Amino acid sequence: MNNKKENIRLLVSLGIAGVMVAGILFIVGRFSSSISKNAMYDPPSPLLPNSPFPEGVSLGAKILVTADKTADKEAGVQAFASNDFATAVTKFQSSLQSNRNDPESLIYLNNAKIAKSQVLKVAVIAPIGLTLNEAKELLRGVAQAQDEVNNSGGIKGLPLAIQIASVDKFDKIKELDDQFVKDSSLVAVVGFGRDEKIYNDKGLVRISPGSPTTQSRQDQTQSGQTRYVFYASPDRDNFTQAIAEYIVKKERRTNVAICLDSAQAERSQAIKKQYADFIAKAGGKVTDTECNLSAQNFRASDFITKAITDGAEALLLNPRPDKIDAAIDVARENKGRLALFGSQQMYGEKLLKFGQGDVKGIVLPVPWHQNANNNAGGNNSFGDKAIKLWGGQVSPRTAIAYDAMQVIIAGLKEGITRQSLQKALSNPNFSATGATGKIQFSPSGQRQGGVFLVKVEPCESSQSCSSSTGYNFVLVQ
Structure with missing residues (x-):
C-alpha cells in the first residue's frame, strides 16, 4: 500500500514538474520570439564587404552610377571586392579629384576606410535606374552626412557605413523592403518604400525623403502599432x-x-x-x-x-x-x-x-532653398559646406536626404539598436538639426515645418x- 502511495506521489510530482517545465518553455519561447523581433538586430556589426548582396546593392564592390565611371573608380571597386581596401581608398580619392561631384565614390571611399571595423550600417534606396539626377541628389545628402559624422569620430565611437541600393523599376522597391527587414546588419533605411507595414512589423526604421501619401496617412490614423516609418519632408x-x-x-x-x-x-x-x-x-x-x-x-x-x-x-x-x-x-x-x-x-x-x-x-x-536660411550657422551652414564639398549649390532633395541622415545619427546617439533608434525618434521631445533647421515629428511620423x-x-x-x-x-x- 505504501509503495502504491509513493508511486502516486511520484507521478503527481512528475506531472507538476512537467507542467512547470512546459510553462517555462512557453514563456521562454514567447520571450525569444519577442527578442527575435525586438533585439536580434543589435549592432555594431562588421562591415563584411564581401557578403553576397542582391543585384544592384553595393557597399563599394560595384559601380551602380555608371554615368560617373572613371578608370580610378573601376580600379577602386575591383580593389574593394578583393579586400584590398588601402588601394580602394587611394583609387576612390583619385576618382573624386577628377569628379568631385560623384556621391557614390565618396560613399565608397568612406566605406573602404572602415571596411575592417565594427560599424553602424544604413541602407539607402536610390532611383538610379529611373531618375538618375534625382538619385544623385539624394546620394549627395547621404554622403555628406556620412562624411561629416565619420570625420568627427562616428556615433559612440562607431563609424557609419552606407549600403546603396539602385532601383530601376518601382516593383523592385518591394523586393528591397523584404530584403532589408531581414538583414540583421542594418540599423535603418533611407529612401522611399512600397510597404510601411513590413517595417513596422519587423521593427526597422525607415526615413522617407518624401511626404506621406494619402493612403499612408489613412494607415497612420487607423494603426495603433509602434511606428518605424518617418518622413523627412513636410506633409504633402x-x-x-x-x-x-x-x-x-x-x-x-x-x-x-x-x-x-x-x-x-x-x-x-x-x-x-x-x-x-x-x-x-x-x-x-x-x-x-x-x-x-x-x-x-x-x-x-x-x-x-x-x-x-x-x-x-x-x-x-x-x-x-x-x-x-x-x-x-x-x-x-x-x-x-x-x-x-x-x-x-x-x-x-x-x-x-x-x-x-x-x-x-x-x-x-x-522644402529648402540655399537662400532661405543662409544666415543659419554663419559661414558654416549646410549650404556652405555643400558648396565646398561638391563644388556648387545643391538641391532641396540633397538637403532633405541630409536631414534624413541627421535624424538617424541623432537617434543612434541615444542608443545603437533598431529599437532604441525607434524609441528616440518617437519621443515627443526628439529633435535634430539639419539643413532645413530643426527637425521634429508628429505622433504619426510626419515632419513638422513649412515650405x-x-x-x-x-x-x-x-x-x-x-x-x-x-x-x-x-x-x-
Whole structure:
C-alpha cells in the first residue's frame, strides 16, 4: 500500500514538474520570439564587404552610377571586392579629384576606410535606374552626412557605413523592403518604400525623403502599432496649400487647370481633390479639363487648347519624376499663355536643362532653398559646406536626404539598436538639426515645418549661376 502511495506521489510530482517545465518553455519561447523581433538586430556589426548582396546593392564592390565611371573608380571597386581596401581608398580619392561631384565614390571611399571595423550600417534606396539626377541628389545628402559624422569620430565611437541600393523599376522597391527587414546588419533605411507595414512589423526604421501619401496617412490614423516609418519632408498638405494660396491670393488666378500623371487612377484622383480643396479654400476653382501625362494618346497641344476653352488662367503641373519630360512638353506648348505652376517633384536640373525659356516663371513649392536660411550657422551652414564639398549649390532633395541622415545619427546617439533608434525618434521631445533647421515629428511620423516657393528665372550676367543651364531657381520673397 505504501509503495502504491509513493508511486502516486511520484507521478503527481512528475506531472507538476512537467507542467512547470512546459510553462517555462512557453514563456521562454514567447520571450525569444519577442527578442527575435525586438533585439536580434543589435549592432555594431562588421562591415563584411564581401557578403553576397542582391543585384544592384553595393557597399563599394560595384559601380551602380555608371554615368560617373572613371578608370580610378573601376580600379577602386575591383580593389574593394578583393579586400584590398588601402588601394580602394587611394583609387576612390583619385576618382573624386577628377569628379568631385560623384556621391557614390565618396560613399565608397568612406566605406573602404572602415571596411575592417565594427560599424553602424544604413541602407539607402536610390532611383538610379529611373531618375538618375534625382538619385544623385539624394546620394549627395547621404554622403555628406556620412562624411561629416565619420570625420568627427562616428556615433559612440562607431563609424557609419552606407549600403546603396539602385532601383530601376518601382516593383523592385518591394523586393528591397523584404530584403532589408531581414538583414540583421542594418540599423535603418533611407529612401522611399512600397510597404510601411513590413517595417513596422519587423521593427526597422525607415526615413522617407518624401511626404506621406494619402493612403499612408489613412494607415497612420487607423494603426495603433509602434511606428518605424518617418518622413523627412513636410506633409504633402503643406506643399499643396502653399502653392494653392500663392496661385489664387498672390497671382490672382482663380481658374486653374491641373495636369497629372494618372497611371494610378485612385491616387491621381486623391491628389487632384487635394489641390481642388485648397484652391477652393483660397477662393478659386479647378477646371474640368482632363490631363493624363501617362495616356498613350496624350497630346500637349490638345490639352492647352481645351484648358483655355474651359476658362483656365493658370496651369498646375504635377508629374511623377519619370514623367517630367511630358510636363515640359506641356509647358513648351503653352507658349506663355497660361501662368505656370508645378509640384515639388519638378524641382531639379532636368527642368532647367530641358525646359529653358519654356518654363521661365514657373513657381514650385520646395522644402529648402540655399537662400532661405543662409544666415543659419554663419559661414558654416549646410549650404556652405555643400558648396565646398561638391563644388556648387545643391538641391532641396540633397538637403532633405541630409536631414534624413541627421535624424538617424541623432537617434543612434541615444542608443545603437533598431529599437532604441525607434524609441528616440518617437519621443515627443526628439529633435535634430539639419539643413532645413530643426527637425521634429508628429505622433504619426510626419515632419513638422513649412515650405518655400521658388521661381525659374534666367541667371543674371552680373551674378554667378549655380546651374550650367543659364537658368536658376530663385527664392520667391
